[in-house]
Amino acid sequence: MNSLILLLILVFGGALLSYLLNKFLPILRDGFVVLLMLLVNYVFFTMDSATQIEFEIGGIHLQWAFSSAAFLFGIIVSILGLLSITYSTAYMQGKDRLGYFYMNFLFSIGSMLGILMSRDLISLFFFWEIMTWSSYLIVIYSGKDVDKRGLKYIVFSAIGAYSMLMAIVIIYGFTGSFLLTDIFDSIFAIKASYQLAIAILLMIGFGVKSAMMPLHVWASGAYSGSPMSFTALFSGALSKMGVFGFSLVLFNLVSNQNWLINEIIAWLAAITAVLATFYAVIQSDAKKLLAYSSIAQLGYIVIGLASGTYLGVMAGLFLAVLHAVFKGTLFMAVGAVEKQAGTTDMTKVSGLIRKMPWTFTASLISIIALAGIPPLGGFVGKWMLYEALITSDHYYLVIMVFLSSTAAFLYSYRILFGLFLGQEEPEFAHVKEAPLPMLIPMLLLSGISVLSGTFPGFILEPIQNAMVSFGFDPRLPNIEWWQLSVLFNSWGDKVVLQNVMISITAVFLIALTLITWKGYKKQRYVTTKDISSSGEIIQAEDNMTFQIDFYKPFERAIWPLLKRKIDDYYTDFGNGLEALFDLVKRIYNGNGQFYAIYVMAFLALLLIAGTKYFGF
């Protein structure tokens, strides 16, 4: 059987099957979903890259195949899918309606694969919508405030999806085809204003999923509200579908004359990154914090793509992969904390480092990667991004990105400190390390974060393949992936990653050895209550936790920017619309006679208009 079809059948069939299994044989469910995802991974990675299928349905010509760009995103989806579903088996233990959860989870994965393999706009939209509703159903699966965030998510998704659909049908109206290959050829023949309209509409469509300003307001609620095992996938892979779409639009559907679009997109993304980072800084719930952070990270990715240079696009795609890796880990880690400690509110939970050391390790690594600090993978992406922007003369964009990344240190520290460091509260004394199925995915993903910092080749090579399909010339030296260590910008400046790694590791190890070796035996552990505080002796009941209003000074400094949320504008707009709609409602005032008068008035109107305008 064609492996594309096999892939879809596996995932979608598996989804339904997992629902049934949960009903009739709940014991087998967890094993089944993990095995299923393993199988999906197997099929996906053994697939011949030339596999392709064409068929016609409802008079519409469809084509499925994995382009190399799609394959890159497919890697994220399948691996993150496998890991997050493995994680779910432990994380979701004991929750009800698991069949529903897994079914929609697998539906999301399947629809993402579907989006990626679509080589025509109709199947793209088809799977896009499946993705939307399946993820929506998980977003509203549990938690409080479902009402608002579910509604927000679905409204924005709908706006996005329908703008996309509008663009699709406009394209169809002009080119008469839905096939991407046909469209790529003929898109530039249509009128420029329509081209612009198509690009903007598609941007809105994909911008919603990639949470771009001002369409991002759904994201924080949706990310933080879903079960963390899904959010890992949601933020890691699902939002990348928007990025994937962006890449399609920016490289294939926008002509070079429309450089303004690139600029606008890049700036919007930059503003997104900055504002979202600021919001992340002032959050006190770890989930919310990560949610905003995801929005900001997606901003970087889009900036990279929109910069349009070789290095920028590579940075964007690299960050896209990396973001899936480290944000996946972080969401999983936060989920682990939630599962074990019962809350992710950083004003409540603290000092878990000694209870959950492995979770902390994974979070630490991911945070370092997220903050872009050398020598981990995040740095590689950030470096490429900066260099790309500087060398392509986007100086102010660099500053925006830099502002955002610097402020990102704040929340990076906040989440580590809030959850793991600080006072070890007695009420969390019982907390245990997360179970293995949750730890393994986290640690595996952090391993990727570490590895990609020194040997980015294994990610950069598929990225380069993808970029070739966007029309870039390959520039990476033709060497094995582990040999790739030097990154160049277009001015010829470079960074040697392996030197960095060696230097840091060497100094770190030497210093660590020395400091540990000196007086090792005499040192003993004391609790966090045993600290010096201006000469006072701290009692066990003294509250020495500092978590509330963590970044109050910073908040005060940036307050003018945050005073009025974009949310509020939408709310006002919505309220205004509702008032208007209520006015419309009054047409049906309940008096049957009025309805009859409407009929006769309409008749009279038509009779007059008919003789005047319709030429009778």
Next chain:
Amino acid sequence: MNEFLTISFYGTAIVLMLIGLYAALAKKNLLKIVIGLSIIDSGLHLLFVAIGFISNGTAPIFSPEVLESAQQMVDPVPQALVLTAIVIGFATTAVALALVIRLYKHHNTAAIDEIKNLKW
């Protein structure tokens, strides 16, 4: 002569319809509205019959005496149609009256603008 007939038949029928329409649209009492509907129907039926008429025509019924006078018979189709229309009008009126009875019992009023439980 013919013009006079035109005006009198068509005009009467149309005026009748307009009177019925006015009753149905402007009167508040449910019964008056139903009566208005009946008047509309009457006007319409009159109109039906009127268009089938021919000057100096006879009923479209053959008898041994008038067998040859087929040319002078009025158009029978509108008459057949009006028969159907009358029956349908009757049926509608019957249902309407039943509804009026129930509405009156339910709301204790027959004013249409006070029967507004269903709106918006």
Next chain:
Amino acid sequence: MVISPVHYIALPLMAAFLIPLFGKLNKDLARIIPGLVLLYLSYISVVLMNQIISSNTIIVEIIAGWRPPWGINLVFSPFTGFLASMFSMLGFVIWMYTYNFKPEVDNAQKQKFYVLFMMLITGATGIVLTGDIFNLFVFLEITAISAYSLTAFYRERDGAEAAFKYLLIGSFSSTLILLAILLLYTQVGTLNMAEIALKMPAVDPYMKGVILILFFVGFGIEAEMFPLNGWSPDVYTQAPGPIGAIFAGMVVKAGIYGLIRVVFTLFDVKEILPLLVIIGMITMAVAEVIALRQGKLKRMLAYSSIGQMGLVVVAFGIGTHESVFAAIFLMFNHAIIKGMLFLSGTYLVYNSTEKTLDDVDGIGKYLPFTSFLFALGSLAIVGMPPFAGFWSKLYLLMAAADVRLMAVIAIILVVSVIEIVYYFRVIHRIYFRERTSTIELKIPSFNAKSAMLILAIIIVAVGVYPDLISGLIERATTDLLDKQSYIQSVLSVGLK
């Protein structure tokens, strides 16, 4: 006795007359007979459709042995046959649903219910099948009178109010249609639709305009066009649940059929088409906007139904082959999906008197099957893949894009967003709120469940593989737009 289209009308009539008699023999017979009749009609639908599709002809059945234009004739063409088959099959499914619906209703009342129920379907089928304009009016009245009575069926609701409004507006509709028929008769001297179409070009354009407008408003009332649809939300709300499904699935469709038959076949004037688009857009926008602000489930479904009809009218108004194809597809989808929404929605608010949205809070736990189907229907009606609604909306947009009606596309999509909002709000209420209402729930009976399930299966099947139905619809479209062959085949029947 050969299978012929007249069975669609004559058998149910016969059965309707017999029901009171059999009702005296056995209580259950009155309920079973309509089912048997509808089952048989579904069967002959399959046979007849197969026949006309395979032989590529149109069945013109003449009545009383007088060939058109002197006698009345029934036309079973791909288009009318498609609608008639849809009505009988949907009717059968709804009959299954009604079988154990509200067992507490008195037997005598039940008998009347089934008579009216069957005649409602028959009336709609007759409108679609008949080839005579006055006969169409008679069937319209059959439909209307059954509809009035069914709307007021429950004493404890405000049914009488809704029914009276319906009756008032419905009388206007029949008056206008009758006036139009009258004027038409004076102009062309015949009542047969094919011959009218044939003679139409010779008619004075002014008269043509007046007649068309009278027809337009008259049928527009049945088709729930914007300023003419004041009756419909009340009727949907107050009628028994399955009747709501019939309204949405058949009665309105018959109204639309009348409208487009008049516009496309009888008159064939292109000037009115932009009007259809405009009115359809307004209908859709107003209805969906109000649906968004509804606090009552059935009323929300009603407004949504009106909105969908607006969409259908828009699709017909665009007037190209593709858009008419989309319109027929939309009609089909709306019939099954909205039918299912009404059927499942009815059980969600079964015992509630106000039927507000609060009543469905958290009901997913207690009525899992019904809620699931309702959610599925909601997804389908807003056009989410992989359900049936997606394809029709897509085809419509494609058709609109073909003729560069970008504003139409934009408005349809904006309205779709509104649609999504209010349907998802209900889904969310069903599943993710705590149940607060203390109203006793009613578990659907087995046959009701299977009825809903059948519709759900059709929705998913068509959604995943639209070619199941698109071939038929393609034929129907060709048939509807091919006025000449309609005239030809009707007027040539019986000629030796």
Next chain:
Amino acid sequence: MIKQFFVILILSIVGYFLVDAFFKVPFGEKRNNVGNYYIEKSPVDLKVSNAVTAIVVNYRGFDTLGEVTVLFLAATGLGSIMYRRKQKGEKEARAKNPSSRIIQIGSQILFPMIILLGGYVFIHGHLSPGGGFQGGAIIATASLLMLISYRKFKINHNTITWIESIAGVVFASLGFVGLVLGRTFLENFLPSGELNDLLSGGIIGIIYIAVGFKVASELTGVIDTVLLNNRPEAQKEN
């Protein structure tokens, strides 16, 4: 006031166009239409002297079947709309005061005559003006008369149902006979007889008789239902 004014405005517009349209239709002139065909052919084809009847029952018999159905539905619908459960010990009384003696005696005399007239009208429907509907309506008047004069007059609903159903079934089955015989629905399968004979017109006479019975019973039923439910006791309900 605004409403009235508005309504008058609308109606004057609509009225203007209606007058405008209809005054373009020549009045009292012979027009070339299907009516001529019927007038010419009905004495020949069907041997029916009343062309209107020929049209109503045969040429456009399908309409009439629908028409009968509409009536039937109205009766059924009325029943369902006015339906109420019978309470225990409820009397069938319609009014407290009996009507005057003169009326009672008068209606006793008139009743059989009206019935007779009605029967005559529908039996001769194909020969003279009149027919099933008219005859049925006349008969229903008779029962109305009895209901008015004798307040305790009872109409047996069972009988009405039987008559109604059988008449309807006869009409529909006559149609089916045509189908069964390999002809078309409602086609005349009986010999047409001679023009102006009572036994002419094939199935037209039978159908009109059935229609007469049906209309009579239905109208009676309708009248009875409305009267039965409109008592003071019934109004107290709700």
Next chain:
Amino acid sequence: MNTILFQLSGALATILLAFTVGMFYGGIRRKIIARIQNRVGPPIYQNFLDVIKLYSKDTSIHHGAMQHMGPVFAITASITSLMFIPVLNGDGWFWFKNLNFSGDLIFLVYMMVFGSLGMALGAGQTGNPNSAIGVTRGLSQMVGYEIPFVMSMVALMAQFHTTSITGLMNIQMQENTWLMFSNPFAFIAAVLAMLGMFHYSPFDIVHAPAEVASGPVSEFGGKYLGLMMSSGSIFAFVKLTLFVDVFMGGAANLIELVIKTFALYLIPVLYGVVSPRYRTEQAITYFWKWPLFFGILAILWASF
């Protein structure tokens, strides 16, 4: 000449140099402040004594692994940054050319953050609320000064189309000018940012040394504090050398280097002595006013 041993010895020498210079500068600062405040002040080698004392002390408690590693992170960051900074320009002393060509300015900017974050984590685990407060202030302030600093760096990179430090130095050598004259706005912005970087008064709310007898410094004793102090001195040297390299054409020999760095070092020291302390948000907004303005000017200057 290019053996590992040669490189290692060079690295060690660089570290030693940086350590010594940094320590002395610290001592001089203490002396200057004392003289201005009309005190005698400690001898300028006092910092050496302190470090030796600290290293020789025994540490008996710890709060966990992160605290243990915090100072290690700090020293790692300082030394690694040092490795990537050209100490002398041109053909200078080849011995000091550690990893100068393996990274560029962007990398260095990021590398410099590494240490503070590590320190912050270490301080975090102690559980002392004052440490955490200090950290939040420090990080917030960092957001403030990094922006003008990066703007001036970007301006330079934009102006000369290179992102590497050696590249910038070469340009200064070739054109025989200092970049502080080529792009004065960039220099002003960078110097203003540097005031914040050193965490001296008026930007010393991070440590609040005068009034809070608690916080990171009190939680880290003995070897940890020693490591932190060493790291701090090296880091000061790194920052100063970076400024000298970028804006003052680098130094041909060690003497020139010491003179230039010391001249630069005097700016924050002297500015600090005469200034009262800013609150954190005031500090941030301070950096987002004039320095930011100069940064924008610098970029504009560079792009035209």
